[in-house]
Amino acid sequence: MPDLIDLLWRDDSAAGPARRGPRRRTTPGEVISSAIALADDGGLPAVTVRALAQRLGLTPMAVYTYVNSREDLLVLMADLAYMRMPAPVSGGDASPWRDRVRCLAHDNRDLLCAQPWLLEVHDPRVVLGPGTIAKYDRELAVFDGLGLDDVQRDAALSFVLDFAMAGALRRLEAQSAEGLDWDAVATPLAGHLGDRHPLAQQVGATAGAEFDGAYDPDAAWRFGLERVLDGLAPILEQGGPSR
Template identity: 80%
Template sequence: MPDLIDLLWSDESDAGAARRGPRRRTTPREVVSTAIALADESGLSALTVRALAQRLGLTPMAVYTYVNSREDLLVLMADLAHTRMPAPDCSGDPSTWRERVRDLADRNRDLLCARPWLLEVHDPRLVLGPGTIAKYDRELAVFDGLRLDDLRRDAALSFVLDFARAGALRRREAQSAGALDWERVAMPLAGHLGERHPLAQRVGAAVGAELDGAYDADAAWRFGLERVLDGLAPIIEQGDGSSR
């Protein structure tokens, strides 16, 4: 069986030209694309080799001639998703760094919200993929022209991506929990709280009235992202970007 790195970096046109024997019914890229479509539709729990084989018109054993295992398949899927991700905006002079980093964060959160199954792929081998490496390269360029050495540039990118991942996960959790009818629960809850938790009652009531619920993932994202930018500002704008 081909090594995962060979699968990640294979050029299908070259591979097809070099292969001897009867023409294969599909291609590795088509297998991975179909797996992505299944995961987009129903999540990773529905992505079984049997379901993938049925969608492709193959036998389950035939699927393994294209990908070695489900674990390898998940890496291939995530890497292809990264390949298809729109590039961040790297234009503008260094003074526009906040807009560039905000765009970077938004794009990553959007990807994870559109394809929440990516949040479940934790395989460290993903960093070996061409799509993931290209994504890393493009996103490092967001910090071009700023006073950051290479280590701080990488750290700043990781900081932003970790926040985007957390924001997407929190949004997913909020969607799974469903909306809370704040008007229906506010009065009964206030009656139970009484004088026991006055600060929670006061702040919770203000938040509930403003957001029409106990939590708004998008509002939390906007607030948190501005704090991320504020946190990066000293090392970017005051020149403290060395790796001391």
């Protein structure tokens, strides 16, 4: 069976040496793309060897001739998803650094909201893939020309990506609660609260009226992202901190 590194760095377009036996009906790239389609439709629980085999017109055992295990498959899926991301605006662009970092954060949050199954792939081997490494390289370039050393540049990128991940989680949580009837629970909840927690009641009522709901993930995202940029400003505009 092929090693995971070989699968990650495969070239699906290469013909390669002639193989004995029947011609393969698909490629590793097609298997991985089909698995991503299953995850996009039904989340990671939908990605089973049986479902993948049915989608590809293969037997379940034949799937294992393309990928060694479901764990390896998840790594390959995540790497391909990162490879397909649009390139962010780099430091070579004339746009201000705030605009570049803002776009970087938005692109990552959008990806995780569009493919939330990525939030469940925690395998550290994902960093070994060409798509993940290329993504890392492109995103590091967003901080070009700002006076950061290598460790500071890595930390600044991680700071932004961690915020994007948290923002995606909150948006997904809010989406899952969209069907709740908040008005139906407001009256009985008020009866239980009475005069307790007056600050929570006051602020919650004001914010709820403003957002027309219990929580607005986009408003929280906009507020938080500007604070992230404000936090980076003293570092990026002064050529990096001393460590």
